[in-house]
Amino acid sequence: MFVWLHGGGEGGVENTDPYVTLLGNKVSVYGSEAFQEAIGGANVLVPQCPTFWLDPKGNQIAGGNASAYSDGTSYYTKSLMELIEMYKEKTGSTKVILTGCSNGGFMALRLAIDYPDAFIAVAPVAEAMQERFLSDEDLNKIKDLPMYFVYSTNDPVADPTLHEIPTLARLQALGASNLHIATTDQVIDTSGTIETEDGMPYEYSGHWSWIYFHNNEVTCNDCGLTP
Numbered sequence: 001m002f003v004w005l006h007g008g009g010e011g012g013v014e015n016t017d018p019y020v021t022l023l024g025n026k027v028s029v030y031g032s033e034a035f036q037e038a039i040g041g042a043n044v045l046v047p048q049c050p051t052f053w054l055d056p057k058g059n060q061i062a063g064g065n066a067s068a069y070s071d072g073t074s075y076y077t078k079s080l081m082e083l084i085e086m087y088k089e090k091t092g093s094t095k096v097i098l099t100g101c102s103n104g105g106f107m108a109l110r111l112a113i114d115y116p117d118a119f120i121a122v123a124p125v126a127e128a129m130q131e132r133f134l135s136d137e138d139l140n141k142i143k144d145l146p147m148y149f150v151y152s153t154n155d156p157v158a159d160p161t162l163h164e165i166p167t168l169a170r171l172q173a174l175g176a177s178n179l180h181i182a183t184t185d186q187v188i189d190t191s192g193t194i195e196t197e198d199g200m201p202y203e204y205s206g207h208w209s210w211i212y213f214h215n216n217e218v219t220c221n222d223c224g225l226t227p
């Protein structure tokens with residue numbers, strides 16, 4: 001089973017529905033023939049959070065500055081894991097791959113730390129788990145789990161110097177055995193259809209590295225252990 005956890009813009013319970021998590025970004029690609037063939041066939045679960053995955057109390061307003069409320073924990077950890085287990089059993093899935101972007105990348109790491117034996121791989125994209133919230137005990141739980149971090153070095157929302165870079169360095173120091181890293185210096189349109197006035201590819205926010213992820217344009221530029 002493949003689980004995608006949405007970012008901060010796709011949560012909520014008012015004037016929205018689960019289709020927001022599918023259409024807010026290119027999440028529908030997980031149902032495509034190309035993806036299903038590449039992964040060997042997988043059931044796909046795309047849950048929606050009422051507020052933010054990184055909301056520690058479950059009462060923050062979706063669409064606000066989620067990071068300002070974060071303390072590294074989530075109000076939704078237990079209930080989300082129960083949902084994953086329920087659908088795993090319902091679909092007869094035997095393995096679970098966990099991924100998500102930004103706020104969802106935070107939750108992917110949180111779940112992996114709290115339930116390290118539940119997943120066969122985790123891929124946090126532009127993850128919003130601040131390194132200062134992670135203890136060595138936390139990182140030791142996941143250091144041998146296959147992990148694939150994707151981010152852009154110019155991310156203005158989840159600053160890599162506060163998130164991925166120090167986290168990856170600590171995982172390296174702990175002897176992480178299956179760590180993969182894909183970084184870019186910016187996020188630009190590669191479709192050839194969106195350009196600037198001078199004909200250059202349009203540049204998106206550096207936070208939006210999930211565009212490359214969903215377009216299958218991510219390349220592991222560091223498949224060793226050096227962030």
